[in-house]
Amino acid sequence: MSKKIKQGVQVTVSLLIALIIFFYLYRDIEKDTILEALGETDWFLLLSSVSVGILGYWLRAWRWKILIETGENYRIKTGNVFWALMFGYLINLVIPRAGELARCAAVNRSYPIKTGKIFGTVVLERTIDMVFMLLLIALAFLLQGSVFLEIFGLLVSFPALTAFMNSYFTLGMVILAGGIGILYLAYRKYRHSGWIGKIRQFLRQFVSGLETVFQMKKQAGFWTVSVLIWVIYFLMMYWIALAILSTSLLSASSVLMVLVMGSIGMVAPVQGGIGxxxxxxxxxxxxxxxxxxxxxxFAMIVHASQMLTIMVLGGLSLLFLAGKKESNLQP
Structure with a gap:
């Protein structure tokens, strides 16, 4: 089976799973019920949520630009990085996680920066987001501890988890040690081959991308924007909650819990977290x-507002990148 066919099968299967979950969830909801909810929606608040979301994407692009330009002699434009970012999000709607590589390629088209370094900054950015998400979960636990524990108790069985760890921990460690041993022996045998050299070069570039977090000059701006990005995520969902009649009485801490659970749902390897x-x-x-x-x-309206924004801005990014196709920017 060729690589393209395999990728096509993976994308199709992922999309089918997403659509099946979505159909199963919404099969019993009448169209008139959805239209009635939309008719009662405060569209000013809904559009405000979309607008602040676009600001969040721009701030994310600025933050990524700071990482990319660290250690380089190129003046990176936030606009170029913004369109590369939106292109990546658009690709993620088709092929989960492929957007990260796509946006790296889009930046590389505009600036002659090593791909390994750009990818390292993406991994660093995602790691920072994961840390902030964990902090958000901790904050949700402090504010909504009883609900948090009730949900956790429904989803996780501590006796079953303990039994699983006791049964498979030793086997897991043996498999891990064996895998490390095989990789080490393979490296010793092929360390002088050309492809190992290319891997080592990429890893050096990758590490240089990770190191930008310590080397960048705008530390205060970077971390302030990192906080603002998650504040914006909250405002996007909170304003939509206020806009919809059935959720308009939810407290801010309740919406925070919804944001946490929704973020977990978006991590699933399906297109755009559909379903x-x-x-x-x-x-x-x-x-x-x-x-x-x-x-x-409520979930449909929140998700649709984000997906439509990505599709519009992602479509515009295709036009922008097409204009850059024939000419690589110079420092």
Whole structure:
């Protein structure tokens, strides 16, 4: 099976899973119910959520630009990085996680910077986001501890988890040690081959990308923007919650819990978190007295507003990148 066919099968299977989950969730909801909810929606707040979301994408592009230009002699334009970022998000809607590589390639088209370094900055950026997400989960636990523990108790069985660890921990360690041993022996045998040299070169570039977090000059701006990005994520969901009649009475801390659960749903390896995001958001809203039907409609509106924004800006990014195709920017 060729690589393209294999990728096509993977994309198709992932999309089918997402659509099956989505269909299963919404099969019993009448179209008139959705239209009624949209008719009662405060569109000013909804559009405000979309607008602040676009600002969040721009701030994310600025933050990424700071990492990319560290150690380089090139003046990086935030606009170029913004369109590369939106192109990556658009690709993620088709092939989960492929957008990270796509946006690296888009930046490399505009600036002669090593791909390994650019990819290192992406991994660094995602790692920082993961840390902030964990901090967000911790904050949600402090503010909504009882709900958090109730959900955790429903999803996780401590006796089963303990039994699993006791049964498979030793086997897992043996497999891990064996894998490390095989990789070491393979390296010793092929360390002088050309492809090993290319891997080592890429890894050096990759590490240089990770090191930019210590070398960048705008430390205060970088970390301030990192906080603002997550504040914007919260405002996007909070304003939509206020805009929809069924969720308008939710407290800020309740919306924070919904944001946490929705973020977990977006991590699933399906296009754009389709289905998984909706399921997680509708599930958590049950704990706040929102019916399953209204929870699903809320999730649909939140998700649709984000996806439409990405599709519009991602489509514009294709036009921008097409204009850059024939000419590589010089320092």
């Amino acid at each position: 998984t995001f909706h399921a997680m958001v509708a599930f958590i809203l049950l704990f706040y007295g929102i019916s399953e039907e209204q929870g699903k409609i």
